[in-house]
Amino acid sequence: MRRLLAALVLPSLLTGALAACGDAEEARKAMTVRVLVRDINIRPAGVECAGTGPYTHFHNRAPFRVVDTGGRTLAEGALSPGRSVATFAEDLEVSRVPTYCEFAVPVDLAARDAYRLVVDGHPPVDLTPNDSEGPALVAVVPS
Amino acid sequence: MTRGYAVRLAAIALAAALAATGCSGGDEAPAPPVAGGAAALPGPAPAGLGLRPAPSGAPGAPAVTGALTDGSPVALADLWADRPVVLVFFTSWCTLCADRQAALSELARRHRDEVVLVGVVTEDRPEDVQRYLREHRVGYPVVLDADGAIWRSYAVREPPAVVVVAKGGALLRGWPGGVDAPTLDAELRKLVLPA
Numbered sequence: 017m018r019r020l021l022a023a024l025v026l027p028s029l030l031t032g033a034l035a036a037c038g039d040a041e042e043a044r045k046a047m048t049v050r051v052l053v054r055d056i057n058i059r060p061a062g063v064e065c066a067g068t069g070p071y072t073h074f075h076n077r078a079p080f081r082v083v084d085t086g087g088r089t090l091a092e093g094a095l096s097p098g099r100s101v102a103t104f105a106e107d108l109e110v111s112r113v114p115t116y117c118e119f120a121v122p123v124d125l126a127a128r129d130a131y132r133l134v135v136d137g138h139p140p141v142d143l144t145p146n147d148s149e150g151p152a153l154v155a156v157v158p159s
Numbered sequence: 160m161t162r163g164y165a166v167r168l169a170a171i172a173l174a175a176a177l178a179a180t181g182c183s184g185g186d187e188a189p190a191p192p193v194a195g196g197a198a199a200l201p202g203p204a205p206a207g208l209g210l211r212p213a214p215s216g217a218p219g220a221p222a223v224t225g226a227l228t229d230g231s232p233v234a235l236a237d238l239w240a241d242r243p244v245v246l247v248f249f250t251s252w253c254t255l256c257a258d259r260q261a262a263l264s265e266l267a268r269r270h271r272d273e274v275v276l277v278g279v280v281t282e283d284r285p286e287d288v289q290r291y292l293r294e295h296r297v298g299y300p301v302v303l304d305a306d307g308a309i310w311r312s313y314a315v316r317e318p319p320a321v322v323v324v325a326k327g328g329a330l331l332r333g334w335p336g337g338v339d340a341p342t343l344d345a346e347l348r349k350l351v352l353p354a
């Protein structure tokens with residue numbers, strides 16, 4: 017019985033230990049994932065927002081994963097509320113203007129050639145490195 | 160492994176499982192009613208309820224049907240047949256909704272039976288909605304708009320939003336982005352004539 021127990025339990029223990037070692041050895045870098053959802057919704061600029069129309073899955077507390085090209089999860093968490101940004105620089109002299117909804121979440125990621133973002137099980141979105149405002153991976157939806 | 164050791168191990172595992180599920184061996188308290196369900200529907204409108212007539216030419220509100228949080232069917236037209244209805248479009252993850260909810264819940268209690276508030280929620284999980292309704296003491300019925308059809312029929316694109324419908328179904332007023340309770344209260348006082 018003890019042999020049987022050992023045969024059943026040891027492989028999973030070893031797998032877990034090896035996986036933990038693998039993760040521990042891999043250097044990670046703190047960066048920000050930024051997603052601009054171009055839903056062109058009419059709202060005040062600079063207020064909390066969520067994606068609208070086909071992008072309603074982009075919202076506060078929506079689960080997300082950052083994956084590599086092989087689909088392996090590198091980071092996961094929940095989105096913070098989006099922030100509305102005006103689509104035009106012109107002053108339209110009204111309080112509610114055409115806006116996009118931008119999300120930003122901090123992540124720690126191991127180095128990979130490419131990254132993709134999966135939000136609440138929806139199809140992945142390609143992320144592009146952009147260090148113009150600090151280390152970041154950015155996406156524009158729709159691209 | 161001896162038989163006695165195996166039995167002790169099984170007993171420990173069972174005890175741990177029971178502790179984890181919070182089972183107390185048949186001494187369970189009755190489950191609370193589902194918040195936002197049929198029990199939250201209003202009673203009859205007060206006899207002699209005086210209402211200001213809706214302006215002529217006001218468009219009709221979409222007379223949609225849906226299911227409350229407990230699965231009970233509801234038709235908005237049945238609710239506005241004898242009193243005004245306020246539709247509150249919200250989600251549990253909307254922080255502005257949460258910020259304003261306590262005052263809206265209190266407003267609903269104050270106007271209970273004269274005006275019906277109805278929550279409409281989409282893009283959310285039922286368990287999160289229940290947590291939100293209990294945390295913010297929401298006492299009015301709530302429709303789970305799973306596919307967002309009711310939101311779309313009222314052209315609501317994101318939470319919060321509030322819509323006022325007159326008795327009979329005339330669409331009176333809408334606030335995309337929501338409205339604070341004092342402003343909504345003032346609007347309702349224009350509708351309901353003093354007794």
